[in-house]
Amino acid sequence: MSRGFVKEEDQEDIPFVAPRAHLPEGITNYVTQNGMNELLLEKQAFSDEKEDLNITNEKERRIAINHINAKLQLLINRIATAKIVDLSKQPQDEIRFGAWVTLKVGGAKTPQKYQIVGVDEADIAKGKISFISPIAKLLTNKKIGEKAILKLAKEDRVFEILNIAYLTN
Numbered sequence: 001m002s003r004g005f006v007k008e009e010d011q012e013d014i015p016f017v018a019p020r021a022h023l024p025e026g027i028t029n030y031v032t033q034n035g036m037n038e039l040l041l042e043k044q045a046f047s048d049e050k051e052d053l054n055i056t057n058e059k060e061r062r063i064a065i066n067h068i069n070a071k072l073q074l075l076i077n078r079i080a081t082a083k084i085v086d087l088s089k090q091p092q093d094e095i096r097f098g099a100w101v102t103l104k105v106g107g108a109k110t111p112q113k114y115q116i117v118g119v120d121e122a123d124i125a126k127g128k129i130s131f132i133s134p135i136a137k138l139l140t141n142k143k144i145g146e147k148a149i150l151k152l153a154k155e156d157r158v159f160e161i162l163n164i165a166y167l168t169n
Helices: 033-051 059-082 134-139
Strands: 029-031 082-084 099-106 110-116 128-130 147-151 157-164
Touching: 029 033, 033 059, 033 110, 059 082, 110 134, 128 134, 134 147, 134 157
Parallel strands: 029 082, 110 128
Antiparallel strands: 099 110, 099 157, 147 157
């Protein structure tokens, strides 16, 4: 049927779904095993949410299901492209994907600890930074005792590598 014969109030809006964390075209979607586990749990949560929908209005229910399906499809695509990195096979004395890095930043007295992870797993509040972030790129291949310098507009920020560990927690 032509769209000209559909009542305007019967037309459904295509739900807006925020994109997942940015992964540049052509960049491998590396994940830790923990990151993959989190993606799979998220997938299960979407499936559960869809099953547990308690909406009686048919149009609202269809819109809600479409929205969940759209988020689920983005997630399924991300899972399908994920490549799990075996942290035990990383060079243990060098910063690479999956490393927990303890750093002295500038003149700070307290060291900071970060893990280099996949884009979906990154969460600065948990000390997890994306492998495509400028800081992660700057630290990659460095060893304990080395320094990395991040050039900022008004200053240079110096990161001294104090420790490197590959934990599978």
